[in-house]
Amino acid sequence: MIIVNIEYVPGREIAEVLGLVQGSTVRSKHVGRDIAAGFKNLFGGELKGYTELLIEARHEALERMIMQGDELGANAIVNVRFATSSVTSGAAELYVYGTAVRLR
Amino acid sequence: MEREVFEAIFNVAQFFILLGLGYFLGRRAERKHLKRLDQQEQELVGVTLSDMKTLPANWTIEGDPILVHGSVVIAADYFKMVISWVTSLVGGRLPEYERMLVRARREAIVRMKAMALEHGCNAVWNVRLETCMMQGRQGRSSAAGGAELFVYGTAVRAR
Numbered sequence: 001m002i003i004v005n006i007e008y009v010p011g012r013e014i015a016e017v018l019g020l021v022q023g024s025t026v027r028s029k030h031v032g033r034d035i036a037a038g039f040k041n042l043f044g045g046e047l048k049g050y051t052e053l054l055i056e057a058r059h060e061a062l063e064r065m066i067m068q069g070d071e072l073g074a075n076a077i078v079n080v081r082f083a084t085s086s087v088t089s090g091a092a093e094l095y096v097y098g099t100a101v102r103l104r
Numbered sequence: 105m106e107r108e109v110f111e112a113i114f115n116v117a118q119f120f121i122l123l124g125l126g127y128f129l130g131r132r133a134e135r136k137h138l139k140r141l142d143q144q145e146q147e148l149v150g151v152t153l154s155d156m157k158t159l160p161a162n163w164t165i166e167g168d169p170i171l172v173h174g175s176v177v178i179a180a181d182y183f184k185m186v187i188s189w190v191t192s193l194v195g196g197r198l199p200e201y202e203r204m205l206v207r208a209r210r211e212a213i214v215r216m217k218a219m220a221l222e223h224g225c226n227a228v229w230n231v232r233l234e235t236c237m238m239q240g241r242q243g244r245s246s247a248a249g250g251a252e253l254f255v256y257g258t259a260v261r262a263r
Contacts, residue, residue: 003171004258006157006230010165045133046211050177054252058173080171084236084254092236092252 001066002076002103009076009103018072018100023064027057028091057094058082065096074100123186130184134207141210148217152227153257159229163262170223173256174215178208205251209233212253225259232256 002009069077080098087093159165184200191198212233220228236252 002168004169005171005232005256006159006169006258010159010163010169010260045130045137045179047177047179050252051175054175054177054254058175058254081232082234082254082256084234084252086236 001069001074003062003066003080003098004076004078005080005098007079009078012076013104014078014101015104016102018069018074018102020097021065021068021072021074021077021100022095022097023061023066023068024093024095025057025060025064026087026091026093027053027060054084054092054094057092058096061094061096065098069100072100074102076101076103126184126186134203137207137211141207141214144214144218145210148214148221150226151217151220153213153217153231154227154229155231157230159260159262163260166261166263167224169258169260170220170225171256172216172219172223172225172228172259173254174212174217174219175252175254176208176211176215177252178204178211205235205253208251208253209255212255216255216257220259223259225261227262228257228259230258 008014065077065080077098077100080096083095083097085093085095184204187200188198216228216231220226232255234254236254
């Protein structure tokens with residue numbers, strides 16, 4: 001499955017547009033990461049626990065979108081966009097969407 | 105009576121100790137990070153970035169394009185949060201936060217370029233940046249506790 005965030009796949013032609021596909025997850029942190037984050041809030045710097053949390057969540061949201069694309073019989077998803085929102089102080093919602101197409 | 109005085113002194117001392125720690129350790133971590141960023145940006149100078157949606161017409165693309173991304177979550181230290189609370193009373197710029205966000209952006213872009221390079225790509229197109237602010241600690245919620253920077257784009261191997 002080819003995934004791109006531009007509107008077309010260079011060198012390939014779109015045979016059929018199959019529709020909007022999307023994937024989302026809401027992930028919350030766990031206590032261990034929160035304590036470490038609390039310390040980091042004293043000294044600044046990167047919160048690696050949170051970075052990993054969001055990378056995992058994004059990966060899962062992408063997987064869900066790809067699954068939807070597979071169901072429609074797509075071989076590429078174009079114009080992919082991400083949206084992140086912080087839900088309460090402990091959780092983040094990851095939303096990814098794009099247009100599923102079949103390339104010739 | 106004595107106990108209350110002692111507690112009051114302890115609280116003030118705690119505040120200044122945290123402030124001092126936040127300031128010195130925060131500055132040190134920032135300097136180290138900036139040095140590392142300069143070095144990494146030098147190494148990744150071969151990857152071209154653009155926020156345009158269409159690739160140049162005279163480029164030939166080898167292989168499939170890939171979605172690449174980089175993200176980082178950065179915390180503000182105690183000193184930054186106190187300073188921003190003070191500034192919020194009188195208004196004005198928050199240079200501490202500006203610097204924090206610039207660093208986070210550079211780090212996220214470096215990570216995205218590194219991912220593109222791993223896949224053998226030399227250009228990333230339609231680069232999009234997203235910032236998501238997080239709540240500050242313990243309800244001192246007028247200050248942001250930190251920010252998540254997410255940058256993504258389509259990587260190609262172009263000639």
